[in-house]
Amino acid sequence: MADPYCVFNSEVLLCLSLLCAVIADDAAFMSKLAEALTPTPSGWSGSSFCDWQGVKCNANRVTSISLASQELTGTLPTNLNSLSQLTSLSLQDNALSGPFPSLSNLSMLQTVFLDGNNFTSVPEGCFQGLTSLQTLSLTDSVNLSPWTIPSELTQSSNLAKLDLGNTNLVGSIPDVFGSFVSLQELRLSYNNLTGALPKSFAGSSITNLWLNNQKGSGLSGSIDVLSEMIHLSQVWLQKNQFTGPIPDLSNCTSLFDLQLRDNRLTGVVPPSLMSLPSLQNISLDMNVLQGPVPSFGEGVQFALDGTNSFCRKDVGPCDVRVTTLLDVAKGFGYPLKLATSWTGNDPCGDWSFVVCAEGKIITVNLAKQNLTGTISPAFANLTDLRNLYLNGNNLEGSIPGGFTNLTELEVLDVSNNNLSGDVPKFSSKVKFNAAGNDLLVRSGGSGGGTTPSNGSGDAPNKSRNAGSSGSSFSSALIVGIVFIAVCFVVVVVLIFKKRHGKFRRVNIQKGRRVQGFEGERDTIPIQVLRRVTNDFSEDKILGRGGFGVVYKGELNDGTRIAVKRMQYSRSSAMGSMGMNEFHAEITFLSKVRHRHLVALLGYCTDDNERLLVYEFMPQGTLTQHLFYWRENGYVPLSWKQRVVIALDVARGVEYLHSLAQQSFIHRDLKPSNILLDDDMRAKVADFGLIKSAPNDVNDSVWTRVAGTFGYMAPEYAATGRVTTKVDVYAFGTVLMELVTGRKALDNTVPEEMSHLVSWFRRILHNMENISMATDQSLNLDEGIMESIYKVAELAGHCTAPEPHQRPDMGHVVNVLVPLVQQWNPTCTHEEEGYDLINENTYYAMSFSEILSGR
Numbered sequence: 039m040a041d042p043y044c045v046f047n048s049e050v051l052l053c054l055s056l057l058c059a060v061i062a063d064d065a066a067f068m069s070k071l072a073e074a075l076t077p078t079p080s081g082w083s084g085s086s087f088c089d090w091q092g093v094k095c096n097a098n099r100v101t102s103i104s105l106a107s108q109e110l111t112g113t114l115p116t117n118l119n120s121l122s123q124l125t126s127l128s129l130q131d132n133a134l135s136g137p138f139p140s141l142s143n144l145s146m147l148q149t150v151f152l153d154g155n156n157f158t159s160v161p162e163g164c165f166q167g168l169t170s171l172q173t174l175s176l177t178d179s180v181n182l183s184p185w186t187i188p189s190e191l192t193q194s195s196n197l198a199k200l201d202l203g204n205t206n207l208v209g210s211i212p213d214v215f216g217s218f219v220s221l222q223e224l225r226l227s228y229n230n231l232t233g234a235l236p237k238s239f240a241g242s243s244i245t246n247l248w249l250n251n252q253k254g255s256g257l258s259g260s261i262d263v264l265s266e267m268i269h270l271s272q273v274w275l276q277k278n279q280f281t282g283p284i285p286d287l288s289n290c291t292s293l294f295d296l297q298l299r300d301n302r303l304t305g306v307v308p309p310s311l312m313s314l315p316s317l318q319n320i321s322l323d324m325n326v327l328q329g330p331v332p333s334f335g336e337g338v339q340f341a342l343d344g345t346n347s348f349c350r351k352d353v354g355p356c357d358v359r360v361t362t363l364l365d366v367a368k369g370f371g372y373p374l375k376l377a378t379s380w381t382g383n384d385p386c387g388d389w390s391f392v393v394c395a396e397g398k399i400i401t402v403n404l405a406k407q408n409l410t411g412t413i414s415p416a417f418a419n420l421t422d423l424r425n426l427y428l429n430g431n432n433l434e435g436s437i438p439g440g441f442t443n444l445t446e447l448e449v450l451d452v453s454n455n456n457l458s459g460d461v462p463k464f465s466s467k468v469k470f471n472a473a474g475n476d477l478l479v480r481s482g483g484s485g486g487g488t489t490p491s492n493g494s495g496d497a498p499n500k501s502r503n504a505g506s507s508g509s510s511f512s513s514a515l516i517v518g519i520v521f522i523a524v525c526f527v528v529v530v531v532l533i534f535k536k537r538h539g540k541f542r543r544v545n546i547q548k549g550r551r552v553q554g555f556e557g558e559r560d561t562i563p564i565q566v567l568r569r570v571t572n573d574f575s576e577d578k579i580l581g582r583g584g585f586g587v588v589y590k591g592e593l594n595d596g597t598r599i600a601v602k603r604m605q606y607s608r609s610s611a612m613g614s615m616g617m618n619e620f621h622a623e624i625t626f627l628s629k630v631r632h633r634h635l636v637a638l639l640g641y642c643t644d645d646n647e648r649l650l651v652y653e654f655m656p657q658g659t660l661t662q663h664l665f666y667w668r669e670n671g672y673v674p675l676s677w678k679q680r681v682v683i684a685l686d687v688a689r690g691v692e693y694l695h696s697l698a699q700q701s702f703i704h705r706d707l708k709p710s711n712i713l714l715d716d717d718m719r720a721k722v723a724d725f726g727l728i729k730s731a732p733n734d735v736n737d738s739v740w741t742r743v744a745g746t747f748g749y750m751a752p753e754y755a756a757t758g759r760v761t762t763k764v765d766v767y768a769f770g771t772v773l774m775e776l777v778t779g780r781k782a783l784d785n786t787v788p789e790e791m792s793h794l795v796s797w798f799r800r801i802l803h804n805m806e807n808i809s810m811a812t813d814q815s816l817n818l819d820e821g822i823m824e825s826i827y828k829v830a831e832l833a834g835h836c837t838a839p840e841p842h843q844r845p846d847m848g849h850v851v852n853v854l855v856p857l858v859q860q861w862n863p864t865c866t867h868e869e870e871g872y873d874l875i876n877e878n879t880y881y882a883m884s885f886s887e888i889l890s891g892r
């Protein structure tokens with residue numbers, strides 16, 4: 039008998055013969071399917087499967103199965119693809135389990151809904167040959183073993199909707215979207231996808247792109263490709279690791295919903311984003327976006343709060359220096375490390391890589407930072423720039439001609455990049471290094487300062503550059519530049535070198551007195567120390583302490599050192615006291631080493647000389663920065679810096695107190711014994727009064743009272759009884775100084791205020807007093823007041839009259855840590871940037887030597 043389907047088919051005979059075979063197949067499969075499902079779907083009885091509820095046939099061939107939300111369990115027969123006429127399969131929201139059925143070669147299949155089941159795996163190749171497929175939806179299959187986006191789907195060139203959210207996908211999104219000319223919805227949220235957005239997204243017809251909330255490390259790389267996806271209307275990329283700037287989306291005129299929060303996007307928000315015609319809903323919070331806070335039109339729902347690196351909290355333009363530096367960062371593609379450090383509206387605050395003098399940017403050092411991109415002409419707007427280091431990156435493009443307009447420029451190092459184009463002509467004042475850029479064209483007769491050196495990618499080599507043009511510097515300038523350059527390099531080293539090198543000990547051991555000579559001239563170490571300090575000349579003095587004078591010096595290998603020359607003479611009482619301190623310090627410092635205790639590099643004894651050699655701390659003492667910043671031309675310490683310093687000191691002292699073998703008491707903690715690195719990290723110095731403490735905390739030792747008035751705990755001053763709580767008291771005093779900017783003892787103010795601890799403890803009774811007592815140079819915004827209260831309160835506890843009422847240093851550290859973390863929630867600040875005194879020191883040192891040009 040003639041089948042109505044085949045009547046219209048020209049090859050009736052062929053059709054008939056096929057039909058006989060496959061009719062049997064569908065019946066067999068359908069009865070197998072009915073058996074596999076529990077409970078049996080309602081209305082699935084009798085042999086006429088085409089009449090079963092939810093089943094549609096065409097000429098006895100199954101074309102559609104629809105069994106959504108029927109609480110079905112069981113495992114689908116694997117040969118589901120024998121239903122070769124199937125166009126639609128809807129089994130969503132049941133509890134089907136086992137492997138996913140193979141759909142391969144179902145060339146009529148158009149829609150597949152299998153969401154919300156309990157499948158366990160997706161067999162290889164099961165989506166092969168689905169040439170008619172338009173919709174594949176398989177969300178919320180959380181028990182699937184990890185699988186990857188099947189590449190065979192590229193055969194489904196009509197695919198319009200691919201929804202694989204929350205299905206345990208791993209790996210990257212394959213770059214195959216050129217094959218999906220009709221794809222509109224791509225939903226891959228809540229998987230464990232990684233890698234970058236595929237390039238073939240560009241030019242696609244995707245309207246809904248859901249890639250949010252990847253569970254593992256997340257999708258990464260730039261989101262530039264969005265700018266070429268002009269059909270986009272809804273983009274959910276939140277909770278990934280995307281980096282780089284937000285592209286210009288002005289061609290995405292249908293975009294109404296853009297969720298970008300919780301990524302690592304950097305750069306200035308493009309103005310075009312604020313004028314997108316269809317935009318209704320946008321989130322940008324929890325990124326590292328820079329520049330001005332964007333403002334969106336009325337009717338746009340936006341989220342911006344949470345971490346970002348905007349220059350201000352309110353809408354408004356950035357400081358012009360910020361704007362210029364952001365242009366500079368743009369040239370490099372807004373790298374993350376600049377975005378995390380370059381926050382706020384004051385580049386001279388604590389921005390990495392930037393050194394200022396009196397609010398002017400004089401040095402930018404971005405040497406060896408893996409930068410790519412180009413050198414922005416915006417550098418030419420930094421009119422006070424003296425030193426620019428861009429060496430050792432992978433920069434392309436040319437050296438902007440505007441650089442010749444930088445009249446203050448003295449050092450320009452672009453060596454070891456991939457620059458091209460012409461070299462501008464610099465004045466002879468400029469030390470210019472462009473070695474290691476094979477494509478650079480040197481239009482002969484370049485400026486006199488050009489160093490035709492063969493760059494090694496390292497810091498400029500001292501011997502190579504020495505003397506090339508140093509004589510043209512005024513000596514004041516030299517000192518300034520040397521200092522700044524050293525500071526800068528140390529900062530860079532501190533922040534970005536994390537290598538754990540062995541401490542490089544300067545080998546200045548006890549000087550031997552050579553028999554037969556009366557003097558000390560043959561003791562080599564002393565000679566060295568005399569030479570590097572210009573025979574202890576006045577202009578090398580860094581400071582004076584109770585027991586000696588401290589000089590600065592620089593060893594042959596470039597190591598900068600601080601030399602303490604103890605006042606010592608055998609006959610005087612003062613001398614023997616100095617001798618005790620000398621030995622106390624050596625004994626102590628040779629036993630301990632901690633990153634918040636200043637390191638002893640060596641020492642030297644001779645008949646009339648007792649010398650201690652320390653690492654050099656370029657920013658000097660806390661006293662200078664806290665009380666004499668104006669006189670020294672420093673920027674006042676920010677609250678953040680003060681809390682970090684407090685924590686550093688607390689950790690150093692905690693370490694002293696809690697040494698396993700033997701615990702120590704510093705006894706003379708005060709700002710002049712707190713030394714600062716270039717990034718304002720602190721180390722405790724001066725262990726001349728250190729005492730080893732009894733192991734039982736409740737015990738104490740009685741000693742001759744020594745220390746400094748104003749910081750001395752009452753019980754110690756009265757009785758000489760010393761416990762670790764003496765240091766806690768002194769630390770509390772330092773905290774008060776950090777809060778108020780006032781010295782522990784100040785005779786220039788009315789008597790009732792002159793003893794800081796007494797006065798501060800009095801006003802502490804009313805928290806409202808605190809804000810009036812805070813250092814005028816602090817910029818009080820709401821965020822920091824909270825933190826100031828906590829520190830003020832801690833200072834009160836630490837200076838309690840009875841030692842047992844004071845916390846121990848471990849507690850102090852615990853109070854301070856969250857205050858510091860408030861600014862660095864993600865980065866473990868404490869672990870970063872420490873091991874400076876290894877070979878990196880050399881790096882810093884040779885710089886200073888070059889620049890001094892001697």
Ligand SMILES: *[C@@H]1O[C@H](CO)[C@@H](O)[C@H](O)[C@H]1NC(C)=O
Pocket residue numbers: 142143167
């Ligand atoms: C699908 O069809 C191709 C050729 O049309 C064939 O080679 C392949 O074996 C088929 N796959 C299955 C699973 O039937």
Ligand SMILES: *[C@@H]1O[C@H](CO)[C@@H](O)[C@H](O)[C@H]1NC(C)=O
Pocket residue numbers: 133135156158181
């Ligand atoms: C899904 O399958 C797992 C076993 O693979 C089983 O433990 C779980 O109960 C099932 N969940 C549902 C909702 O059926």
Ligand SMILES: *[C@@H]1O[C@H](CO)[C@@H](O)[C@H](O)[C@H]1NC(C)=O
Pocket residue numbers: 208209230253254255
């Ligand atoms: C994501 O996948 C990686 C391997 O591809 C795996 O190590 C990690 O545990 C997964 N994360 C989650 C949250 O599933």
Ligand SMILES: *[C@@H]1O[C@H](CO)[C@@H](O)[C@H](O)[C@H]1NC(C)=O
Pocket residue numbers: 265266286287288289
């Ligand atoms: C927008 O599209 C036009 C025309 O294709 C193109 O010239 C322009 O560069 C595009 N703009 C962006 C920001 O991609």
Ligand SMILES: *[C@@H]1O[C@H](CO)[C@@H](O)[C@H](O)[C@H]1NC(C)=O
Pocket residue numbers: 297318319320339
């Ligand atoms: C905007 O998006 C957020 C997050 O997806 C959503 O909670 C909110 O309802 C959306 N608002 C509008 C107006 O669409």
Ligand SMILES: *[C@@H]1O[C@H](CO)[C@@H](O)[C@H](O)[C@H]1NC(C)=O
Pocket residue numbers: 406407408534
């Ligand atoms: C530069 O990149 C290399 C390799 O990716 C890495 O090892 C190095 O630490 C990076 N240097 C800096 C300063 O980020």
Ligand SMILES: *[C@@H]1O[C@H](CO)[C@@H](O)[C@H](O)[C@H]1NC(C)=O
Pocket residue numbers: 358365415416417418419
């Ligand atoms: C320099 O700054 C001016 C004004 O702030 C600006 O118009 C100009 O574009 C800047 N130049 C460069 C090269 O960025």
Ligand SMILES: *[C@@H]1O[C@H](CO)[C@@H](O)[C@H](O)[C@H]1NC(C)=O
Pocket residue numbers: 418439440441443
């Ligand atoms: C340098 O400055 C002058 C005047 O200030 C200006 O005319 C010139 O265009 C600048 N050169 C470059 C290359 O920017």
Ligand SMILES: *[C@@H]1O[C@H](CO)[C@@H](O)[C@H](O)[C@H]1NC(C)=O
Pocket residue numbers: 432434435456458477
């Ligand atoms: C240097 O830049 C050129 C283009 O200016 C590029 O072709 C080449 O691959 C680059 N070399 C390196 C090592 O990046």
Ligand SMILES: *[C@@H]1O[C@H](CO)[C@@H](O)[C@H](O)[C@H]1NC(C)=O
Pocket residue numbers: 492
């Ligand atoms: C420059 O250094 C390279 C290796 O870094 C060396 O092969 C080359 O000979 C050197 N050129 C000169 C002029 O010293």
Ligand SMILES: *[C@@H]1O[C@H](CO)[C@@H](O)[C@H](O)[C@H]1NC(C)=O
Pocket residue numbers: 494496499500501502
């Ligand atoms: C500096 O140059 C000298 C001599 O040209 C060489 O011996 C030394 O190894 C170089 N040092 C560095 C760090 O390149």
